[in-house]
Amino acid sequence: MTRLLEQREWFSKSLFVLLPLILFCLFCALAWAAGVKFLPFVEKLPKGKIDWENGYFYGTGLGYPHLNDGSKARALKVAQAQALSAILQVASGLRVDDRRVLADLEKERVVIQIKAMIQYEPYEQEFVQKERAPFYQVTYRAPMRGVTGLTQKLLPYLRSPVHAGDSPVDKGGGAETSDDQAPWLVLDARGLSRDSQVQPALFPKIITDKGDVLFDVTTVDEDALARRGMARYVVTDTSREEMAFGLLPQGARDLLRFLGPSRAMAEEKAGRKRQGKFVVKDVAQAKGLMKTNLVISEADAADIREEDASSQILKKCRVIVAVSSSIGGIEGGFPTHLARRR
Numbered sequence: 445m446t447r448l449l450e451q452r453e454w455f456s457k458s459l460f461v462l463l464p465l466i467l468f469c470l471f472c473a474l475a476w477a478a479g480v481k482f483l484p485f486v487e488k489l490p491k492g493k494i495d496w497e498n499g500y501f502y503g504t505g506l507g508y509p510h511l512n513d514g515s516k517a518r519a520l521k522v523a524q525a526q527a528l529s530a531i532l533q534v535a536s537g538l539r540v541d542d543r544r545v546l547a548d549l550e551k552e553r554v555v556i557q558i559k560a561m562i563q564y565e566p567y568e569q570e571f572v573q574k575e576r577a578p579f580y581q582v583t584y585r586a587p588m589r590g591v592t593g594l595t596q597k598l599l600p601y602l603r604s605p606v607h608a609g610d611s612p613v614d615k616g617g618g619a620e621t622s623d624d625q626a627p628w629l630v631l632d633a634r635g636l637s638r639d640s641q642v643q644p645a646l647f648p649k650i651i652t653d654k655g656d657v658l659f660d661v662t663t664v665d666e667d668a669l670a671r672r673g674m675a676r677y678v679v680t681d682t683s684r685e686e687m688a689f690g691l692l693p694q695g696a697r698d699l700l701r702f703l704g705p706s707r708a709m710a711e712e713k714a715g716r717k718r719q720g721k722f723v724v725k726d727v728a729q730a731k732g733l734m735k736t737n738l739v740i741s742e743a744d745a746a747d748i749r750e751e752d753a754s755s756q757i758l759k760k761c762r763v764i765v766a767v768s769s770s771i772g773g774i775e776g777g778f779p780t781h782l783a784r785r786r
Contacts, residue, residue, distance in 0.1 A: 482497065482676075482678035482679070482680050482764070482766075483497075483678060483679045483680060484496070484497035484498055484678060484679075485497055485644065485677040485678050485679050485767055485769070487644065489534055489537070491503060491504060491505075491526075491529075491530035491533055491534065492504055492530050492531060492533070492534040493534075494534065494538070494644075496644040496676070496677035497676045497677055497678050499587060499588040499589040499590075499593065499673055499676075500585050500586065500587055500588065501531065501534050501535065501538065501585065501586055501588065502531065502534070502567065502583055502584065502585045503527050503528070503529070503530030503531025503532070503533065503534050503564075503583070503584050503585075504526075504527055504530055504581060504582070504583045504584075505522070505523045505524065505525065505526025505527035505528070505529065505530055505581075505582050505583075506522075506523055506526060506579050506580065506581055506582075507519035507520055507521065507522035507523030507524075507526065507579060507580040507582070508522075508577055508578075508579045508580075509578065509579070510577060510578075516571070516580070519579065519580050520569075520580045520582070522580075523569075523579070523580040523581060523582040524582050526582070527582040527583060527584045528564070528584060530584075531562065531564050531584045531585070531586060532558060532559060532562065535558050535561075535562050535586065535594070536550075536558055538588075538594070538646060539643060539644065539645040539646065539734050539736055540598070540602075540645065540646050540647060541602075541645055541646070541647045541648070541649075541661075541732075541734075541736060542645070542648075542649065542731070542732025542733055542734055542735075542736045542737045543732065543733050543734065545734075546558060546594075549598075549601070556601060561594060561597045561598070562586045562594065563586055563587065563592040563593070563594075564584045564585065564586040565584065565585060565586070566582070566583075566584060567583045567584055567585040568581070568582070568583040569581070569582050569583075588646065588673060589670065589671060589672060589673045590670070590671065591670070593670065593673075594646070595646055595647075595669065595670055595673055595674075596670040598646070598647075599661075599666060599669070599670065602647060602661050603661060603662060603666075626755055626756075626757070626760070626762060627721050627722065627723055627751065627755055627757055627762065628722055628723070628757070628762040628763070628764055629722075629723045629725070629748060629751070629757050629758065629762060629763050629764065630687055630722045630723065630724045630725070630764045630765075630766060631650070631675075631725055631726075631727050631738055631740070631763065631764070631765045631766070632684055632687075632724060632725065632726050632727060632766045633727035633730070633738065633765055633766060633767050633768070634766055634767065634768050635726065635727075636727065636729065636730060636768070638768075640729060640730055640735065641730060641735070641767065641768055642727060642730040642735060642736065642738060642765060642767055643730070643734050643735045643736050644675075644677045644736070644765070644767070645674075645734065645736035646673070646674065647660070647661045647674050648674055648675055648736045648737060648738060648765075649732075649736075649737040649738070650737075650738045650740060650748075650758075650763075651731065651737055651738070651739055651740075652739070652740060652741070652742050652745045653728060653739055653740070653741055653742060654742060656745070658740070658745050658748065658749070658758065659674075659758045659763070661674070663758065663759070664758065664759055664760075664761050665756075665759050665760055665761070668759070668760040668761045669761050671761075672760075672761040672762070673761065674761055674763065675761070675763040675764065675765050676763070676764050676765070677764075677765045677767055678764055678765070678766055678767070679766070679767060679768070679769045680766055684724050684726075687722050687724045687766075688721070688722055688724050722764075723747070723748065723751055723757065725740055725744040725747070725748065726740070726741075726744070727739065727740060727765075728740060728741060738765065
C-alpha cells in the first residue's frame with residue numbers, strides 16, 4: 445500500500461511539472477497548423493494603394509454618367525481610362541531603392557518605359573448607385589512579383605552582367621530547404637522613432653552599423669527574388685518573443701507568459717530542430733535618401749550570416765519587415781479578399 449501511495453505521489457508531481465510543457469507543445473502544434481498571422485502593410489495613396497506584403501499595387505478611376513451626357517457606357521470608359529492613369533501614377537512613385545523611385549529610373553534610362561513594364565489587369569468594376577451622382581468605379585491591379593511582375597522586369601537594369609546570370613550554385617551557400625520547413629528572417633522596425641521609420645522599397649538593403657552590405661539585389665538568387673520579391677512588409681502587434689514561436693494564437697501566448705519567455709525558448713531550443721521558425725532581429729535605424737535601407741547590429745549580422753550559410757535565408761529572399769502602421773499603411777483597412785497570399 446505504501447509503495448502504491450508513493451507511485452501515485454510521484455505521478456502527481458511529474459504530471460504537475462510536465463503538464464505546462466505538454467500543453468505548450470500542443471498549442472505550438474496548433475499554432476503552426478493555423479499558419480502565420482501577419483497583416484499586410486498597405487500604403488494608401490490618393491488614387492490607389494500598394495500592398496507591400498502580397499506584392500500588388502492598385503489604381504482606381506471613377507466615371508459619372510451625369511458628366512457624360514447621361515451615358516453609362518461613356519462613364520465606364522472614363523473610369524477605365526482614369527484607372528489606367530492612376531495605376532501608372534502609383535507605379536511611377538514606387539520606391540525602387542534607397543535613392544530612386546521608378547519615375548527616376550525611367551529618366552535615367554530611356555529604354556525603360558513604365559507603361560510597357562506594368563502588366564496590369566482589371567480587378568474590380570462596380571456601378572455605385574448614389575441618389576444624386578451614381579458612378580462607375582474601376583480598379584486595375586499589377587503584380588510586383590512573379591514572372592509578369594515589375595521586379596522581374598527591372599532586374600536586367602539593376603544587376604550588373606556579372607550578377608545577372610547567377611544561379612544558386614554560382615553563389616554557394618547551404619543546401620536548399622523546402623519552403624514549408626525553411627526559416628524566415630523577421631526584421632522588427634517598429635521601435636524606430638516616428639520621423640526615422642523604414643519606408644518600403646522593391647530592392648531594400650540590409651547593412652550593418654559599420655556599413656557592410658549583408659543583403660542587396662546582387663547577393664540574392666534571381667529566381668527567388670523574382671518569385672518572392674526582396675522583402676515582405678507587414679504590420680503586427682505581436683512581441684518579438686511571440687514572433688520567435690511563429691506568432692502563436694492567444695491561448696498559446698497566455699501559456700508562453702505563464703512559462704516565461706526564457707524557459708519556453710530554452711525548452712523549444714532543446715526540443716526540436718530549427719525548422720519553420722522565425723529569426724527575429726531588431727532594426728537599429730533606417731538609412732538612405734528614402735530611408736529604405738535596414739541597419740542592424742554587427743552581432744545580429746553575424747547570427748544572420750550563420751543562418752544564411754545553412755538555410756539560405758537571405759539568398760532565397762525569406763525576409764519579412766515588421767513596420768509601424770503609422771508610416772502610412774492601413775492596418776485592418778484593406779479588404780480581406782485583397783490580402784490573400786500568392
